[in-house]
Amino acid sequence: MSEYTPEDITPPELQPSALTQHVPDWAEAAATPADVTDWPKRQAQALIPFTLDKQGWPMHPHGRTGRVGRNLGKWGENAAADPIVVAGTGDQRRVLLITRSDIGVEAIPGGMVDPGETAPMALVRELREETGVDLADHQPVILGRDLVDDWRNSDQAWVASTSAIYQLDATVTAVAASDADDATWYPFGDLDQLDAAITAAGRTLYTAHRPLLQRALDHLAK
Structure with a gap:
């Protein structure tokens, strides 16, 4: 051995x-x-x-x-919250991603749940802090609670996330803020379309978030 x-x-x-x-x-x-x-x-x-x-x-x-x-x-376990914000329908459907300032890739805006905070509270706070978008008056759908293949994981410390989807009628203004270098609305018909748009922008999708985004697509297809 x-x-x-x-x-x-x-x-x-x-x-x-x-x-x-x-x-x-x-x-x-x-x-x-x-x-x-x-x-x-x-x-x-x-x-x-x-x-x-x-x-x-x-x-x-x-x-x-x-x-x-x-x-x-x-x-x-380090609890995180990942709000997946989707706007529009059909060919006009978009998803809001940030460029993470720590590793420079496109990712769902989100982060760690603070002490004394619930996951729904963290979803709203992280989205507001990283994109300026405030969805406190919107009710998200919880998609799942999963281990995340985070680059900081180890045998003794790891990330598990509550992911949720927010559905808007149209895109809203998003401005990169805390922990984000950019905030962008990308086409979101499927993961291939998203990948193509991100690649065309000279960027890369955060691998650990692919399963969460696919789950959001599956939910939208119901």
Whole structure:
């Protein structure tokens, strides 16, 4: 059996020595999962069930990732919210995507659920913060709760998202803001059309969001 040699992806600011000096406002202070005291609560609230290993550390629900450590706010599951905003119908149907400032790809506007916040609240907040679009008075349809193939995932920390679709009669003005370099309405007849439009713009679609966008298309086809 080959030896498992995962990469430690913990950034400098989350190294144990750094956390003793300063804890980033987006992260918990626990240097390792052993420092977390509420695992039963986290497991009970998780979108995707997960277990702990023999030393009491969380294990990614899908198994080994090839990465260890933490490059996310919390050990274990990090809840996110992804609002998929669709406008128009037929040939005029469009979907609102942002250019992520961290990895430079086209993605659903969204982000982490803040402490004390519900997923519906996070959907509205993230959309407003990243695109300036306020849909607080719109009722979305929850599409699913899924693990996300996020580039920051590790064996001990990962992202699980609540995705929801908002349907508008027509596009509205969107302006890139927090965590976004651009906000664009793209043709959304199917994923091939979306891919073609994004490629034509010299950009790339975030691979982890493809299943979420396909689920939105499936919902629209009903």
